[in-house]
Amino acid sequence: MKVRAQMSMLFHLDKCIGCHTCSVACKNLWTDREGAEYMWWNNVETRPGTGYPTGWEDQEHYKGGWHRDEKGRLKLVLHSKSAGLGKLFYNPSLPELDDYYDPFTFKYGDLFNSPQQEQQVTAIPISKITGTPVEISTGPNWDDDLGGSDIYARNDPSMEGIDEATRAQMEEIERVVLNYVPRICNHCLNPACVAACPSGAIYKRGEDGVVLVNEDKCRGWRMCVAGCPYKKVYYNWDTGKSEKCILCFPRMETGQAPACAHSCVGRIRYMGVLLYDQDRIADVTSLPEDELVDAQLDMILDPWDDAVVAAAAAAGIDDGWIDAARRSPVYKFVKEWGMALPLHPEYRTAAMMFYIPPLSPVMSTVERNLVRLDIPEDRRDFALADELDKARMPLKYLANLFTVGDVEPIRRILKMMFAVRSYKRRQSVEGDMDSDTLGLLESAGLSEAEAEAIYKLTTVPTIDDRFVFPPYHREMSIETLEDPLVRKGITGFGQINRPKRDA
């Protein structure tokens, strides 16, 4: 056992309202620059939909992630090492700018500078790359709230395996269903971008598992862009370097949540440390598809286990981190309660951002323009829990996103959420508890104490409950790079290139 720590984020999709505040916070902080305008390190997708860049889940086309060959060995989908070098001059799997969108702005200057004329002046859209007028036909979030869903939602690769009747049901106008999936870099344990990079410029930071691009070593071969199955590495067309979500490490190092998580209006994001067994990454990621999810979750270690603590200490993980791992809300959701799953585990990168699947709206049908619930009035609360297959968002669809098509874990998680909801409703509305509710709780595998804890962390968590950051000890880590005595009195960052001044 070789223990490493990972800073992990959890997205409670049941709480996401799709407001894109996270995306905007991230954009303002990191990608509001030339060459990076089209990048959304954090984006929020409407599901079903094709996402951003369009159709990123179609790995037949983009060749992202890993696959297991006939002999059970793990191979990059993109290339072997030698074939990768052969494709340096032209990467056939690289998304083009139009797969994202042509970043645009408006000629606001015209509003002020235009001479007097007959018509009202308008600010026409121009490309942020060429500066020439563009016809805006797509954007990073063009299919928001199922806009244009007969183009986008129909082409969602995760709709695979969903029968025609269910599809028709999803599209039926008054029952139409959607949920949101916010995505950032998954900071995987077996990152395909790192493996695809010929220059070796991308690396996983040992201390907290953040995957970073060393831009001084990046030579713009752009294999990472194609290799990442989540399409979360971007090529900056201006600097000729790759860029990606850095999990706001400068913020985390000073005890602040990443901008996307901090600004989250729905408070759907949680962050904390997970300890995992590094020795098992290779074995786990090369398992057959039906074993992937369980094995990946199994790789995450119990921070209360003495053997784990000893191994963590041996690996140089200090007490502050172990303490943070014990208080980690992500650990609670992922391991203690088993409510969260990684996105598309079949890519075999061991993604370390986790998602709690959303409960769908109440099931209903429309008869003579009246909405009618399909469940007998007296059994409503409980029948729903047993008939999750009738949920508006098909279990199969969620399973295609989170469990390689296996609906059982999704059913179990939704039932837990449903049981907690029923339990709290009974408690707060009726003021007492009945055997039916307790029975539901039991059948979901939860005790009353657990239900309370899940409720508390889901519904009324404080910022300190949601974000548990370990001490990064920047004051110590600087000592390994610089001698504090030598540096004493020299403040701030060094400069390589002095800023130009008027001569």
Added chain:
Amino acid sequence: MTTNQLLFGALPYAVVLLAVMVTIVRWRRLPFSVSSLSSQLLESRKLYWGSVPFHWGISLILVGHLLALIIPSGFELWNGESVRLFLLEATGLGLALWAAFGITVLIARRLTSDRVKAVTTPMDVVVLLIIAVQIVTGIWIAVGYRFGSFWGTSVFVPYIRSLIVFQPAPEYVDPLPWVLKSHVLAFYAFVAVFAFSRLVHIIALPIQYLWRPWQRVVFMRKPSGVYHPAAPRPQDQGSKDHEPKQLTDQSASK
């Protein structure tokens, strides 16, 4: 000093020195500036028809030139039979035409694609023109001064070798027609702009990819446990001989 001595005796040293010095400084001080500066994201289709033929053609031709420099006797032996000479020359010419096709597409792409134009610098144009001259004169020589692989070993090889051993003998080049001279001069121009342009990406060719492990894990501070409260702190070292520790580069188990 005659013009010939200046251009073919002194200039090569000047441009190589310039290329080496500036490249070293740039590599060490401005590593962020070293990139292939790919524009595939902005325009992909024409790039395919341009970049692939150009790069493969020009690289294989370069390898051919280097081989001739290293083992001229091998070339002489090979060319002993006329069939083999024709074969070699035809291959070389084919590769050159392939590269010429590629660079034509690349130049056309720079001129026609608005997005590519937005990222084109004057230096990109200079580089393209120098290489275009190089290819055109190369084809001209291959067609008009047959057969380069035959006489080249007794003219260019001793000339370049004389430069390498610091006994420049520009007189080898003096009597040659201007096309041949301009082929050489275009190369010196190429070397001259090497360090100042995107051409530095040539030496960034990531061969090490073949043997590095798939994964890279970097610890910003050694996972040694020295800062673990249970372990004693390392002895205080005098600031004089306290070497800053290097970043450790540890590969994952796979």
